[in-house]
Amino acid sequence: MGYASILSSIGLQEKMIRMFVPGNHLEALVECMITLASVRENLFSGTTRQQYNEFLSKFGGMICEAAENEKMAVAAGRYLDRMTRTRSVKAQYHLTQAAKLIERISENYVEHKNSLYYLLTTFARWSHRLYECGEEKGNVIEILKEVSKSVIEGAFNNSEIIEEEDIEGIMEGFGEITRVNLMFTVEEMTKHIERVTKEIEHIIEMKGSLQRIQKECERLSIGIGLISIIINHQVINGTNETQEQLDIKLMKIGIEIINKEMSIIKNIPFGYGVKEIEINILRFFESIRNVFLNESISRTTEKYIIEILEIQNLNDLIIAIMNKIIFNLHYFIDIHCESIIKQSLLIIEKYSRKEKTSKMLLEYGLLDKILDESLVCLLFFILFIYYLFIINIYY
Numbered sequence: 001m002g003y004a005s006i007l008s009s010i011g012l013q014e015k016m017i018r019m020f021v022p023g024n025h026l027e028a029l030v031e032c033m034i035t036l037a038s039v040r041e042n043l044f045s046g047t048t049r050q051q052y053n054e055f056l057s058k059f060g061g062m063i064c065e066a067a068e069n070e071k072m073a074v075a076a077g078r079y080l081d082r083m084t085r086t087r088s089v090k091a092q093y094h095l096t097q098a099a100k101l102i103e104r105i106s107e108n109y110v111e112h113k114n115s116l117y118y119l120l121t122t123f124a125r126w127s128h129r130l131y132e133c134g135e136e137k138g139n140v141i142e143i144l145k146e147v148s149k150s151v152i153e154g155a156f157n158n159s160e161i162i163e164e165e166d167i168e169g170i171m172e173g174f175g176e177i178t179r180v181n182l183m184f185t186v187e188e189m190t191k192h193i194e195r196v197t198k199e200i201e202h203i204i205e206m207k208g209s210l211q212r213i214q215k216e217c218e219r220l221s222i223g224i225g226l227i228s229i230i231i232n233h234q235v236i237n238g239t240n241e242t243q244e245q246l247d248i249k250l251m252k253i254g255i256e257i258i259n260k261e262m263s264i265i266k267n268i269p270f271g272y273g274v275k276e277i278e279i280n281i282l283r284f285f286e287s288i289r290n291v292f293l294n295e296s297i298s299r300t301t302e303k304y305i306i307e308i309l310e311i312q313n314l315n316d317l318i319i320a321i322m323n324k325i326i327f328n329l330h331y332f333i334d335i336h337c338e339s340i341i342k343q344s345l346l347i348i349e350k351y352s353r354k355e356k357t358s359k360m361l362l363e364y365g366l367l368d369k370i371l372d373e374s375l376v377c378l379l380f381f382i383l384f385i386y387y388l389f390i391i392n393i394y395y
Contacts, residue, residue: 030075033059037083053089060094064101070112073105077118084125091126091133091140098122099143099150106154113170120173123147127180144180149188151177155226156192159218168229168283175233182246185230186253193223193253197260210268217264217273220257225280227254228287244301248308251292254284255309258324270335278328282343285321289350293318293357318357322348 037056060083063076080098083089102119105112126133126140133140151174178185196219203212231247258281265274292305293314302314311317328344351357 027075030063030079033079034082037079038086053087054093056083056087057089057093060089061097064094064097067101067104067115070105070115073101073112073115074118076101077115077122080122081118081125084122084129088132091136091143095123095126095140095143099147102147103150106150106157109154109158110160117170117173120147120151120171120177122173124173124176127177130180141180144177145184148174148178148181148185152185152188152192152226155222156196156219159215159222167225171226171229174226175229178230179233179243182230182243186246186249189223189226189230189250190253193220193257196220196223197257200260200264204264204267213264213268214273217261217277220261221273221277221280224254224257224277224284227251228280228284231291232287234291241300241304245304245308247291248304251288251305252309255320257281258284262324262327265331270337275337275340278332278340279343281324282340282347285324285347286350288317288321289357293351318351321351 033056060076060080063072063079067073067076076098080094083094098119102116102123105115105119109116123144127144130137130140151171155171196216200213200216200220203209203216227250231250234243234247257277261274261277261281268274292301305311305317306313309317325344325347328340332340332344
């Protein structure tokens with residue numbers, strides 16, 4: 001009996017489904033199912049292929065529905081990841097349950113970071129397969145929209161996830177999912193960030209605890225971190241003019257977060273929440289450099305940036321970024337936060353690698369302004385970076 005006849009056996013399907021029980025059998029069963037999902041699709045034909053793929057997809061939905069802990073959620077995520085990579089399955093049998101699983105684990109992302117990665121990877125793959133969804137396309141788009149909403153809400157409610165060193169890797173799939181309905185994503189991000197900033201203003205006005213302010217700063221850090229992930233995927237996935245304008249609106253939201261943060265840290269002691277938002281601000285600056293200030297930027301994009309940010313030209317954007325860096329050098333040297341100082345200097349060095357931005361830095365005397373801060377212990381390092389600018393411009 002060949003692969004096709006064995007794997008399409010109704011009796012075998014029933015046995016495989018009945019084998020699914022939590023506990024010691026789970027890992028062995030999932031590994032077995034991953035192997036079955038990896039069998040070359042061209043070994044089947046016609047109705048047999050359709051029935052087999054339907055069976056695999058239904059199993060994916062079942063394991064998502066039954067996942068009660070991280071071990072089971074990871075198993076579900078790994079299986080869906082393999083199945084959607086190797087099989088031309090339909091979304092209807094597993095995607096809804098996978099979305100419900102994402103919503104459940106959003107209650108504690110720190111505990112469920114591994115399953116979150118696998119599930120987001122699966123949804124990201126479906127965001128690239130919309131063209132083959134046929135009648136399911138509308139439903140898949142709605143599911144991806146709900147997943148984006150769940151992930152955003154979960155991230156703001158689980159700000160501790162920002163402690164993960166590989167947060168960008170964990171949330172990689174999220175950046176791809178958001179491109180499907182970017183308008184909705186911008187609306188959700190705006191809603192959550194406005195809520196956090198209003199809460200911070202209320203706490204400060206009522207002279208609330210510094211611990212509460214630091215907690216809200218962690219949420220702001222999540223906000224600007226997600227913005228960076230989203231706009232970075234403009235480069236990966238390409239974009240149209242509407243999406244480009246939405247990305248610039250997200251950049252504007254990020255800049256507004258920075259302005260809010262600069263007013264906050266002048267009035268509260270330095271703490272964990274402030275440190276994390278500073279780290280994500282610097283990552284945000286790197287995203288701006290890669291996406292909006294690269295050498296191939298079009299005149300249309302430049303026009304959108306100027307209109308949406310309400311600035312005179314791109315020079316104003318560069319100046320705003322460097323003024324924040326200068327503020328960092330002045331502020332964080334006093335509290336001896338070497339990590340922020342070092343990363344701020346690295347941003348200057350990275351901007352020097354782009355001809356467009358390095359010329360602006362020299363033209364507007366921003367390097368001289370940095371040197372005038374009289375940071376004695378860092379003077380040698382800054383002079384070295386200044387030397388790099390000159391090399392980039394003239395050689």
